[in-house]
Structures are given as structure tokens and as C-alpha cells.
Amino acid sequence: xxxxxxxxxxxxxxxxxxxxxxxxxxxxxxxxxxxxxxxxxxxxxxxxxxxxxxxxxxxxxxxxxxxxxxxxxxxxxxxxxxxxxxxxxxxxxxxxxxxxxxxxxxxxxxxxxxxxxxxxxxxxxxxxxxxxxxxxxxxxxxxxxxxxxxxxxxxxxxxxxxxxxxxxxxxxxxxxxxxxxxxxxxxxxxxxxxxxxxxxxxxxxxxxxxxxxxxxxxxxxxxxxxxxxxxxxxxxxxxxxxxxxxxxxxxxxxxxxxxxxxxxxxxxxxxxxxxxxxxxxxxxxxxxxxxxxxxxxxxxxxxxxxxxxxxxxxxxxxxxxxxxxxxxxxxxxxxxxxxxxxxxxxxxxxxxxxxxxxxxxxxxxxxxxxxxxxxxxxxxxxxxxxxxxxxxxxxxxxxxxxxxxxxxxxxxxxxxxxxxxxxxxxxxxxxxxxxxxxxxxxxxxxxxxxxxxxxxxxxxxxxxxxxxxxxxxxxxxxxxxxxxxxxxxxxxxxxxxxxxxxxxxx
Numbered sequence: 001x002x003x004x005x006x007x008x009x010x011x012x013x014x015x016x017x018x019x020x021x022x023x024x025x026x027x028x029x030x031x032x033x034x035x036x037x038x039x040x041x042x043x044x045x046x047x048x049x050x051x052x053x054x055x056x057x058x059x060x061x062x063x064x065x066x067x068x069x070x071x072x073x074x075x076x077x078x079x080x081x082x083x084x085x086x087x088x089x090x091x092x093x094x095x096x097x098x099x100x101x102x103x104x105x106x107x108x109x110x111x112x113x114x115x116x117x118x119x120x121x122x123x124x125x126x127x128x129x130x131x132x133x134x135x136x137x138x139x140x141x142x143x144x145x146x147x148x149x150x151x152x153x154x155x156x157x158x159x160x161x162x163x164x165x166x167x168x169x170x171x172x173x174x175x176x177x178x179x180x181x182x183x184x185x186x187x188x189x190x191x192x193x194x195x196x197x198x199x200x201x202x203x204x205x206x207x208x209x210x211x212x213x214x215x216x217x218x219x220x221x222x223x224x225x226x227x228x229x230x231x232x233x234x235x236x237x238x239x240x241x242x243x244x245x246x247x248x249x250x251x252x253x254x255x256x257x258x259x260x261x262x263x264x265x266x267x268x269x270x271x272x273x274x275x276x277x278x279x280x281x282x283x284x285x286x287x288x289x290x291x292x293x294x295x296x297x298x299x300x301x302x303x304x305x306x307x308x309x310x311x312x313x314x315x316x317x318x319x320x321x322x323x324x325x326x327x328x329x330x331x332x333x334x335x336x337x338x339x340x341x342x343x344x345x346x347x348x349x350x351x352x353x354x355x356x357x358x359x360x361x362x363x364x365x366x367x368x369x370x371x372x373x374x375x376x377x378x379x380x381x382x383x384x385x386x387x388x389x390x391x392x393x394x395x396x397x398x399x400x401x402x403x404x405x406x407x408x409x410x411x412x413x414x415x416x417x418x419x420x421x422x423x424x425x426x427x428x429x430x431x432x433x434x435x436x437x438x439x440x441x442x443x444x445x446x447x448x449x450x451x452x453x454x455x456x457x458x459x460x461x462x463x464x465x466x467x468x469x470x471x472x473x474x475x476x477x478x479x480x481x482x483x484x485x486x487x488x489x490x491x492x493x494x495x496x497x498x499x500x501x502x503x504x505x506x
Contacts, residue, residue: 021069023059030058035070077103077178084206087296088199089189096207098181101136101159102214105237106225108161108178109134115228117168118161131222132233135162135240136215137169139495140183141248143503155183155204156503157211158495162240166426166489172497179502181211195298198312201251208317215239219322239324241490245336246469253326254284254316259309260469262330262476266309271466273444275475278327281318288314331480332473334491338420339390341470346413347379349455350397353405356380362400387493394420408449415443416474423477424488433478440474 014020019028034044041063047053048061060066077099084094108114120132127133137160145152159180160169169176184207188199217223218237225235244252249261258267263276264283287308293301295314302312318324332338351359360378368374373392382389398414405413418439425432447466450456456463481487 021059021072027056027058030056031060031066031070034063034066041067076107082210084184084203084210086203091187091189094184094186094203096181096184096210098157098207098211099179100214101180101212102218102223102237104159104178104180105134105136105161105215108159108164108176109235110226110228112228113174114161114164114168114176117165118163118228119165120163127222127236128234130234132225132227132235133163134225134235134237136160136237137162137177137241137243137490138212138239139177139243139492139498141245141492141495141499142185143499145503153185154503155185156499157181157183157208158498158502166486170489170491170494172494175498175501177495177498177502179498181207183207190298192299195302198298198302201254201311201313202315204251205254205313205315205317209315209320212317212321216321219324239318239321239329241331241484242329243333243490243492243495244330245333245492246473249330251311251313252316252318253279253330254288254310254313255279256306256309256311258467260472262327262332262473262480265472267467267469270468270472271444271447272472272475273441275479278479280327281325284310284316284326285319288316328483331484331487331490332423332476334420334424334488335387335493335496337470337473338423339387339394341468341474342394342416342420343385343390345468345471346416347393347397348457349409349450350401350405350413351380352455352457353409353453354401358404359400363396366396406449406453408446409453409455412443412446412450415439415446419443419474419477423481424486426486426488428481428486433481436478 017023019025022028022031034047039047044063044066048058048063048066054061060069079097079099082096082098084096086094109118139158139160140155142153142155145154157180158177160177164174164176168174183204185200188196190196190199215237218235219239222234222236224232227233242252246261250257250259253261255261259265260270260276260279262279264279265272265276269276287310290308291301291304291310291314293304295301298312301314305312318326318329354362356378357380360375360380363375363378366374372395373389375393375396379393394417398410398417401413402410416439419436422428422432422436422439451464454462477487484490
């Protein structure tokens, strides 16, 4: 980190003035406040024209001069723009904006704020003795930038470092994730509407292959990097985790809908009480290799992929990434797969069995407790709520349905609550994982009462099946924990917040 400053063209000036190109620490603080604020350049000009501010005798008198001085500071990884050629017509040219992931990873690795918050004790790795393992953590998800004006959507790719300790990189203010790329979102002009989704998935994998190519090379041969205290390390960059929601996970693993992205289970098997075999890298590549149809013949290739429930992507990005296996780097994600599942299913079952009016009344008469949210108006009419609200409701739900719901129904809801609670343990052991499996088994032994009571309700009629993808993903909690550690460290809470701080904030 300090080497970057020492190599800067203005390093000589900072020997006498640490805050160069600003005159003093006080001036730096004023500049930092203005640059990090949401004020427009015109508003900054008005502020700097105030007589009190002019009496400070700042070295800049308007927003343009302030910006020019800020640009003299050492910059982070630079952005690149690359045009992606395509044989299929699109409304607009395909442009990929990205930064070198090695530079981003090195920026995190050499950050002095993380110097005492890094771990370097790898397990079950196949690298030379003395090598330093820097696990890459990726996250991508489409997010709305504007809703009322233009409905603009972006598809950011975030990069983090697995060596940063869990309590640091899960803290929203630590800024442990860097925006590495903006994946293109565009509309294809192919006459067959069914091919548009296939082409979009293919484009994402192609862009990921371009952006992550430096990481793939470093994962195979290594690269020299400086740690926070200045020591040069021979570093390798395997893909440790990829934090995504369910649709994004299916796209990355090259699977169609109605199929588990983690196992070989089809939608008819989502309600099984056991975990199906993992859908590994070897299996997927073997299925792709067995297809003899030309990938450029979209319709024919898409139909040929139907036999294996593949989505039509013939060159997944992880194919060229050493040691990258989707069955390992993809795992159940707490925010979307646990807490969202509770709100979409468990809570709705409780509303049907107990009654929306009765459950809302029980919520409303609870004694307010400091640190816990009080739902004065109940929960039946809540919409577009955050993961924090999902967690708050979970604190009360078992106690509120006890005494009014049938005993087996309470047991089933309590079993799923036990799974979520135990899975969040920061240091799970074999006994805890056994308890998670036992709780899942308890739910499946009592789940029929949910159907019997008519709680499994669709928009207009009863649903007589268990085609719930997130319910099947719960079966992968224990196996994924054994592979990548406690799953709470891979929650999307930090990455969802990074979408605001890195993308939405101007």
C-alpha cells in the first residue's frame, strides 16, 4: 500500500507535506468531506464562495480545482472498456467495463487496515511448500440503479479476499469487497425468444472468462505480491466461494430451471428427506462433452442440452479455472436461501393455519423489548422487506403459534427454525452438523401436516407438492460446511450493501 504512494510521481512533495496536494490536514478534511458528499459541483462552488470558507484560504476555490487536486492522489486499479464481438445481432454494442482482478486482490491484500485481520493457514490444498493462498471470493447479482427514472439495471461483479477474517469482511463498514466488473446487460435480436436467455447466459460466462483470466493464471503458476507489512509472497489465487442467489447459481452451474444448482435432484425430488449426489465439475463437463451438436446452432444445441437439464452454455467460465468446482464454491446462502425461504413459505404456512388476523393480533400485543423490532400492525401485510425483518420475525414465530396451531405443525416449523439457528454457528463441529441433519429429518417426518391443514397454498388453489428449490438447498448445509467452513461468512448481506456503497451511491 505504501509502495504505491512511494512510486507516485508526487512522492517527493509528500516528504515535506504528508497531505499533498492539499496544504494541511484541515484542508484535507474539508476536501474529503466535499468529495464524499452528495453535493453537486454547482453546490460545492456555492459552498466555497461563502465568506467564512474563503477566510480559511483554501488552495482550491471551486469544484473543478478540487477535483483536479483529488486526481493527483494515487489511484486504485484502473478501469478498462472492452468491446465483445458477437455473431448474433444486438440492439447496442456489447461493452464490458472491468478492472484487473489481480490489482483488486492485491489492493485488498496489502491494505494496512487488514494487516492484523488476515489468516494464512490453508487446509487441503495442492500448492508448493511456502506458497501463500489468497482465496478469491466473488459475488454477482443484477441490481436496480433507478426505478422511477429509466429503470436502469446493472450486473456488478464484486471481488473479496477469503483470508480476511469472518468478523471483518462480514462487517458492512469494512469495505472488504471491491467492484471489479460491470457485466453487460442487453437485448438480443434473435427471432426465437427462447434463445435470448441462452445468449445472455453465454455472454455472462464469456465476460467472466475474460475478467477472471488473470486470476486463473495466478491460481496455476502463482504471482508475487506484497503483504500489508511489505513482505513479498508467492501467492496463488484459487476460487474459494461465489456468493449468489438461486437463479444466478443455476446460471453459473449451467443448469436450467426446475433443477437444483448444487445436486442432481430434479424438481420432483425437491421434497426428499435426503441429499442427492452433488452436481460436480466432472459431471457437468462430461455432460457437455457428450453433446455433439454444434453450439452455434442455437436451437439444436438447446434441445440437445435438455436431456441433461443444461441451459445451453457450452463454455462455462470455471472450466479454465484450476481447482474450481461449482459443487464447492457454490453453497447455500443465508440471506436468500434461509431467511427468504422463511418469509416466502414458513410464515405463509403459519398465516394460513393460525389465521392472518389472529397472528397479527398476537404480534401486536407483544411487550416491546429493546433490541427487537415490535410489529405493531402484524406481519400479514408486509411487502418488500429486508433480511433484517425476516430475522426479527423468526425471533417470535415459534412462541406465537404455540397453543393455537396443531402440535405436529409447530414441530415442523420449530425444526426449520433450528436448522437456520444452528447453521449460523461461527465454529460448527461434527455434533452441531448432526443436529442440523436431525432437525431436517424431523421436519420431513412432520411436513405432511402442512399439506393436511391446507397451508401449502398458491395464488388461487392448494398446492399438493413440495417443489420448493430452497427447501432442497437446505440439504446441502452440512456438506457445504465441511467443504468451505461456516456458511454464515458467505452471506450476501455484505455484498448487497456493497451494491449501494460501490454502485448506487454517486
